[in-house]
Amino acid sequence: MPKISDFSGVGKSSLVNHAFNVDTAIVAHQEHGICDINTEIISQQNPRFVLHDSQGFEPGEVTNLEKVKNFIQSRGMNTALKDRVHAVWLCIEVPFAGGRVFETGDEEFLKFAALNRDLPIVVVFTKFDQLVSRMEENMSEEEMDMSEEDINKLSLSRAEIEFTDLCIRPLEHVDHMLPYAKVSVEPQYQLTLANLIDLTQGLVENHVEGDVWIVSAMAQRASAQAKINSSIEVGMKKYWQGLASSANFGGSTLAQCLATIHVDITSSWNFNDPDNLLNGENFQCDIKRLAQLVAPDPAECLSWFESLGNIQTLIGVGTVFTSAVAPALAAIGLSAVFIKWIAVIYQQTPEVLRCLMGYIVDLTLIMDQLFLDTLPIKPPRRLTEEQVEMALENYTASDAALVHREIREYANKTTFSRILRSNNAQEKVRELIGKYNTVDASAELPRT
Structure with a gap:
């Protein structure tokens, strides 16, 4: 199931590894931060897995954005089913408070996505666990005296609220219809990966004819x-x-x-x-x-x-x-x-x-x-x-x-x-x- 993701350093390699049960070696051969989206990335550890990885949309740089858009359009409805892009994951790291979640290139890509509703595109907010950890770090001394279970619950609750402010609202400002998911590859957040897979599966099943969703379900190894x-x-x-x-x-x-x-x-x-x-x-x-x-x-x-x-x-x-x-x-x-x-x-x-x-x-x-x-x-x-x-x-x-x-x-x-x-x-x-x-x-x- 071909995928496209964004920006080195946002955790996309770890996400791919855990979602498809492959080793980081599949992307290690590429020069850091430089990817050719036309090159198929495959793994002997998962023969059903195919990845197309973009370099990312650096601030002020439009060449790669156009290259990604052209690639997606060239793998559209007029292409043989096996060669199409079946789903896109746009990976964005959950920002710190006050940080900007989307760069200009991201926003332009999201506008492009809004015009291509037939292609399943999911905005994937990575490293959600770090946001939860930050919520715990900012707790008062009185709150830190609570039980570990209560601390975890409060941290997660505050992280959900912060996530809405930092990520969901800016996304809805660009396009309120785009599906999204928050994920972490840490063991205790395994359910977030399963949720992402299930969301993607539903989109593929609804948007791509035939049995592609079955093949993609076989390829994934998280849900x-x-x-x-x-x-x-x-x-x-x-x-x-x-x-x-x-x-x-x-x-x-x-x-x-x-x-x-x-x-x-x-x-x-x-x-x-x-x-x-x-x-x-x-x-x-x-x-x-x-x-x-x-x-x-x-x-x-x-x-x-x-x-x-x-x-x-x-x-x-x-x-x-x-x-x-x-x-x-x-x-x-x-x-x-x-x-x-x-x-x-x-x-x-x-x-x-x-x-x-x-x-x-x-x-x-x-x-x-x-x-x-x-x-x-x-x-x-x-x-x-x-x-x-x-x-x-x-x-x-x-x-x-x-x-x-x-x-x-x-x-x-x-x-x-x-x-x-x-x-x-x-x-x-x-x-x-x-x-x-x-x-x-x-x-x-x-x-x-």
């Missing part, structure tokens, strides 16, 4: 919600519509179907996974071990597994005691019956429907868990076996049994033929992912 949305959309387009009939799988074995689903879902999350841990045999077997538990009818479970033991909770037919779930999964392997069962050509049966639903939901929610587990780590966050195993264990110990129970309850409410005719299995998949994902949409800005 779990955007990842979930893209994963759902990929699934809806390729598998979920008509999940019970699954015309896409005609003539394939169930094992081949599961392998295809696995790669497509993991690819949509776009982790930094050079060791291919997510598509390796071990992890695919782990997801199959989960999916096999929801596939058989309760009456056939004994014939599928040598000993039910504690795994009855994971199967979704016993009382759910989640504390016993994780050890239970670790103690079982792939059932010989299951291995033989998925080796046959895909058929329209209730067992197949439950297996596909379980595989899609289990894998998506584990990806969500892994994403949030690795998010606090400094970029480029290369995946490790330990991180993958921990995400699997956390999901298994928390929600797997509940998810499997709901899949069984859904399948038991009506006949398979009715599910097939109504074509609504995909809605249950979407519902389960929405219900059990770890994104907290009501979360507040983290405190300092």
Whole structure:
């Protein structure tokens, strides 16, 4: 997803690194402060990521401003979709009190943006954490005697007010319709990056035709919600519509179907996974071990597994005691019956429907868990076996049994033929992912 940003020193390199989980090396090769906007900047750590970086609009200098405007216009609606500028981030550092937030070049660019409403442009105010810190530094001695939590709350509250005066009002004076976001790359402000990504995603989805928003959601590595949305959309387009009939799988074995689903879902999350841990045999077997538990009818479970033991909770037919779930999964392997069962050509049966639903939901929610587990780590966050195993264990110990129970309850409410005719299995998949994902949409800005 191409981006343009402004001014060296405003924190744009750190912003790009954290938003797309890449290393500063991607921009380190350029001479400080000098960038060629026509040059694509890419990273092996995130192959979906493409950046076009401007030099910035120095006071009194108009050449680069014209160069940026010409570049944007040359990558407009008449250009092939893959070569267009899909979104612009104009990065401006939050100023000190009394400082000017926009230079003349910035204001001219914002006026240009106002005339190009079809292009998603976001004004990104960087280093918001420093404004919060300044609010704390200016507190009275009496205020500093408060608890740390109260100090943080008061600092953030005053910073929000100051931000309105320093940044929002000047922006509205230039153009009150331009979207904006305040960000910080400090760990406790991770939500600000997610908010920026979600804002940008919404603009891209509304302004750029086709599936560009899905690709951009895959490229970003800061918003779990955007990842979930893209994963759902990929699934809806390729598998979920008509999940019970699954015309896409005609003539394939169930094992081949599961392998295809696995790669497509993991690819949509776009982790930094050079060791291919997510598509390796071990992890695919782990997801199959989960999916096999929801596939058989309760009456056939004994014939599928040598000993039910504690795994009855994971199967979704016993009382759910989640504390016993994780050890239970670790103690079982792939059932010989299951291995033989998925080796046959895909058929329209209730067992197949439950297996596909379980595989899609289990894998998506584990990806969500892994994403949030690795998010606090400094970029480029290369995946490790330990991180993958921990995400699997956390999901298994928390929600797997509940998810499997709901899949069984859904399948038991009506006949398979009715599910097939109504074509609504995909809605249950979407519902389960929405219900059990770890994104907290009501979360507040983290405190300092």
